[in-house]
Amino acid sequence: MIQTDDLNPMINRAFLLGVRGPKMPEGEAETLLDELEELVSNLGIGVGVKQVVKIREANAAFLLGTGKVREIAEEIKNHGCDSLIFDEPLSAGQQRNWEKELGGKILVIDRQEIILDIFNSRAQTKEASLQVELARLEYELPRMKRAWSHLDRQRGGGAVQRDAGETQLEMDQRMIRTRISRLKKELTEVLQHREVQRKKRQRVPLPTASIVGYTNAGKSSLLNRVTQSEVLAADKLFATLDPTTRRAELPSGQALLMTDTVGFIRRLPHRLVEAFKATLEEAVVATFLIHVLDASSPDVEHHYATTMNVLKELKADEKTIITVFNKVDKIEDPMQLTMLRHDYPDALFISVKTGYGLDKLLDKCQECIGEWGEPVELLIPHDRYDLINQLHEAGAITSKEVTDEGVHIEGTAPKRLLDQVKPFLINGRTIA
Structure with a gap:
């Protein structure tokens, strides 16, 4: 693995190579290569050349045919590149063969290695x-x-002793x-x-929402805007790796824990999905998910599919998911927004930057909490402040009035507290 600290002196000018197979749609290889360029730029590597090569079938030794290998080698030399970066995954043998073919002076790596180095630096x-x-x-x-x-x-x-003959x-x-x-x-x-x-968090039964989505869609910015926090939100891929949880208050007064998670990307190395399952488990255990997409991206449909595929792998796709298209303020073509509204009729459209649509998102979050608890109106006697405190800790109280008869409360009681509050329901029922 090329350490990030080593990259700058080792790589100054990269040759980016995309591969389009016979089943790949027109233009997809070019789009993926553009994404690779952004990934590479995150490591401070300059890009000399970008090229997409069409192949009929993969060559076991080089991925490409031998004729194309010689052609690429000549172009690398002519353009003064010191590295060859594939958008396709390379086997260990293919990397060795390429480096040998290039005289051992050109570093050959693939998209997986770039992503791993970015993760390592973040x-x-x-x-x-x-x-x-x-x-x-x-x-x-x-x-x-x-x-x-x-x-x-x-x-x-001398930390490791070599055995005889090793x-x-x-x-x-x-x-x-x-x-x-x-x-x-x-x-x-x-x-x-x-x-x-x-488990400690669950003792205070607050509803939780995990913010998921493609990298650089605006997840951290959304968390900051809704919770008035200052989580790092940068316009770059994988700005956030570690899950961050903050407390938000919905318009009703109901508290909600929101967690920002690592962003997804196409061709995310499977071993990273495995390695980051603990981080992404926040999505699995959340009450519901907020799936954020960059509405201004021309590849937003691919981004949607990528995130949903990862959620399916984590078995989190069956949860309630609020689909949110962010950055509508950046859309220049009104037809693009019209098409998105047509294709995703249940989605919300917002701009974290301007605040447009955030009220509807918070209202939708309130609806989803209905699956976590029940709206209630209670009259709790003065000698049961222990129960009132539990409701406070759960962020379940939206209004409270002290009367001679007891404490009149309206809010959303967590399902785990419903049995305890049941004797104090006004009219003996939850609010419809």
């Missing part, structure tokens, strides 16, 4: 750092025959397997700690 919490390192090592293990200079720095002085490569592979085992053990402990924290 991880902040211990959990995210462990998950990224695990994904990186599992990716790199079959590629140990490539130069791995940074292992020497990781190894330290080659340097075998020692490195053994060390990495040992490190992978330790990482998995550490992650298990971190997950147990996260589960304890989640």
Whole structure:
């Protein structure tokens, strides 16, 4: 794996190569290549050339045919590029073959490696750092025959003893397997700690909403706007890796915990989906999901499909999902917005920047909380302030009035508290 710190001195001018197979729709390879360019720019790598190659079938040794390999090699030389970055995943053998063909002086990597390096540079919490390192090592293990200079720095002085007859490569592979085992053990402990924290939150039965969606769709900006917080919100891919939870108050006074999650992307390495399942578990356990999309993106339909596919893999696609198209203020063609409204009739259209449509989103959140609890009107006697406190902690009270007979309360009682409040329902029923 190419460490991000090493990239600038090693890569100055990249040759980006997309591959269009016979079943790929027209224009998709070019769109993916544009996305790769944005990913690469996130690492400070300059792009010299972008090219899409059509193939009938994949070549086992190079992915491309030998004639095209020689042609690409000549173009790399002519344009003074010092790296070749594929948008398609390369096997370890294909990477070695390309680097050998290019004389061992040109670095050959793929989209997966770029994404892993971005994740590596953005991880902040211990959990995210462990998950990224695990994904990186599992990716790199079959590629140990490539130069791995940074292992020497990781190894330290004499930390690993070489067995008799063991080659340097075998020692490195053994060390990495040992490190992978330790990482998995550490992650298990971190997950147990996260589960304890989640159970503590659930003792205060607040409804929760996870904000999911394609990277750079405006998820963090939405969280900041609704909760009046200051979570990092930058106009770049994967600005947020670690889940952030903030408390929001809906117009009714009902409290809602909202969690910003890592953004999805097409061709997200499967090992990253696995490694970040703990992070994305917030989506699995949420009361409902808010799926944010960039309405101004020409690829918004692909972004929708990508996110839904990942949610399906996490078994979170059956939850209540509010589909939200953000950045409507950036749409220049009115027909584009008309088509989106036609194709997604149940979706909401907002602009976090201007505030347009946020009131409708909050109203929709209030509706979804109905699946978490029941609207109630209560008269609780003065000697049951323990129950009133529980309702307060749950953010369930929207209005409260102290009377001689007791405390008159209107709000949304969590289902787990319904049995306790049932004796104090006015007219013996919940509000219709």
